[in-house]
């Protein structure tokens with residue numbers, strides 16, 4: 275009893291023990307479901323796990339070499355980066371004015387507007403994607419209207435194109451751009467903009483010299499939140515893309531579950547993660563240095 | 569020509585009239601203060617001059633030109649904000665240079681002018697500092713330099729010393745006045761602190777509930793208040809005697825004797841305002857127009873002066889006497905004394921100001 279009591283007291287006193295206890299469950303969770311599989315993937319990619327599922331300590335880079343010599347694999351990888359970047363850029367271009375407008379121009383019921391914007395995202399990602407497919411379909415009302423107006427003779431092929439993949443990804447991920455931007459702009463001290471105007475800066479100069487630099491943290495956060503999942507997206511290209519709109523996620527999926535070649539699949543995954551990591555760091559360094567450092 | 573003119577400016581927020589029919593004429597190179605209690609509409613008035621707020625009605629003129637519909641960035645004004653509003657993503661140099669860049673001043677000239685103005689505000693060598701690496705007083709001076717460097721025709725200051733402690737504030741008050749003399753610009757200074765307004769201003773406008781109460785030099789508003797509000801808002805204390813005035817004589821029920829006042833309009837209801845330091849106190853008084861008998865009820869030593877509270881009938885008069893008088897004699901609580909003043913030393917508040 276007293277032993278337990280003193281132990282409890284000790285735990286209460288020591289901040290480090292408390293912190294460890296607090297962090298143990300999430301760490302254990304991550305260890306089992308993330309770090310371990312990640313390490314196993316790494317081992318596979320280095321050919322350190324045999325077909326008999328035994329670990330051998332003779333790492334080799336041969337699968338990496340194979341991927342680097344594999345043209346269509348690299349094309350898909352580049353295409354994914356391109357799709358991810360494009361999705362991010364379009365999300366930013368649409369979301370910034372939206373967040374700016376709600377934050378700066380709307381006087382009342384801002385939160386209602388934001389909630390209205392969020393509500394569609396309560397619907398599952400898959401359902402939203404399926405719903406969008408009906409809009410892009412050959413017999414969709416978009417095509418029907420265009421046809422009946424005589425603007426087109428043939429129904430437009432919208433589904434199973436690059437445009438479809440990008441459009442749906444923008445739609446699916448826009449929320450992750452709008453929210454950090456809005457949060458950032460809301461925090462921005464509006465008297466700074468007034469100060470700028472008293473110093474002779476018109477609305478355009480004020481935007482580029484004050485508002486935009488001060489919203490860099492929001493832009494950075496939003497861009498990473500969109501880019502990283504968008505680059506690895508595989509549901510959207512699988513549903514609305516054609517064979518030429520394959521993304522890296524689809525490729526990895528196929529190699530693992532179609533070809534069942536865990537070694538190549540692992541090497542591809544690791545390589546791609548490394549690429550994103552490098553790109554993200556470059557981006558943060560380049561764009562982050564433009565923003566305010568406070 | 570006037571530097572700033574406001575004609576019948578009205579600005580409402582909902583059903584609050586933040587500025588209620590204000591008209592003002594501010595002269596070139598004047599240090600002009602807007603003084604009043606919190607919420608009386610000082611900031612709103614200033615923002616209307618700056619163009620940051622649009623008046624519901626009325627006209628704003630800068631140097632004779634109607635600018636009511638001219639946007640802020642084209643008004644060539646400078647402004648120091650209540651919370652400074654320095655750009656956190658720029659260093660001191662960039663903050664100060666901002667207005668010059670907007671005016672497309674050549675690079676070399678920008679450098680020289682920023683350097684010169686930083687000398688004026690005593691911040692030389694701080695160019696590369698970030699804003700968050702400066703003390704409150706230094707930030708204050710950066711804000712001032714940023715607003716002054718473009719040589720605006722009017723500088724608007726919204727309680728710029730509010731955030732500073734007393735010592736720096738006193739120092740900055742003297743500095744501000746000096747800077748204003750040196751740069752020769754109209755300063756419009758908003759404050760709720762009468763010491764600030766009194767110390768620096770050429771003229772003061774006193775506001776209450778969105779309305780102008782009185783405009784005048786510090787001594788005018790101090791000795792000749794036009795309303796009971798101004799009389800009690802300005803200065804530390806004042807004796808207000810209410811009564812009816814007939815042919816230079818004020819009669820009041822409180823006091824058993826008539827009080828002689830300046831000849832002027834007759835009025836069935838008016839105030840006589842007498843500052844405490846105007847009133848003499850002694851055991852015997854001669855040669856004053858008004859002499860009253862009283863009993864000392866309180867003696868408070870305040871350093872450079874002594875405050876007596878003297879009971880005269882049902883009234884208590886506040887009397888300030890220079891501390892030097894203590895060397896000769898002082899009065900003790902319960903002592904019978906006489907207090908008195910000359911008829912032309914009191915100010916009559918007209919019935920419109922009652």
Ligand SMILES: Nc1ncnc2c1ncn2[C@@H]1O[C@H](COP(=O)(O)OP(=O)(O)OP(=O)(O)O)[C@@H](O)[C@H]1O
Pocket residue numbers: 581582584585586604605606607608609610611612613760
């Ligand atoms: N944007 C606004 N919306 C609604 N009411 C406002 C707004 N700005 C000011 N008011 C109201 O107008 C009145 C005057 O405000 P103002 O800011 O001009 O006062 P002030 O004299 O500067 O006060 P303080 O000394 O406290 O700064 C106040 O009653 C205030 O509540």
Ligand SMILES: [Mg+2]
Pocket residue numbers: 610611612650726
């Ligand atoms: Mg104010």
